[in-house]
Amino acid sequence: MKTKEGFDFSNGKRGPILPQEGRTRVTVTLSSDIIAELSRRAEAEGTGLQQVMDNALRDHLRLPGPSREGVPGQTVELKTGAMQGAPTCA
Secondary structure, eight states: OBOTTOOBOTTOOOSOSSOOTTOOOOOOOOOHHHHHHHHHHHHHHTSOHHHHHHHHHHHHTTOOOSOOTTOSSOOOOOOOOOOTTOOOOO
C-alpha cells in the first residue's frame, strides 16, 4: 500500500520501533479518581503517568527497581482501600 506521498507501508509492522526490555504492554481499567490523582502527581513531578504508576506499584509491592537517582519528584505512596465485596490481603 502506498500513500499519496509515495511511502510504501506494505511490509510495515505495528508497535514500537525498538522493543523495551523488561516492560510488557497491558490494558487495565482504573477508577477515574485514581487516574486523576496519579495524573496530578505525574504533573507535579514532571514525569509521565506510566512512570508514576510503575513507581507506585513497585513501592506498594516492595519490589526492587532501577535507581531513581536524578528523577525529579518524590516517591509516590499508593494507598489502597478495600472495595465492597472484594477480597483483602493480609
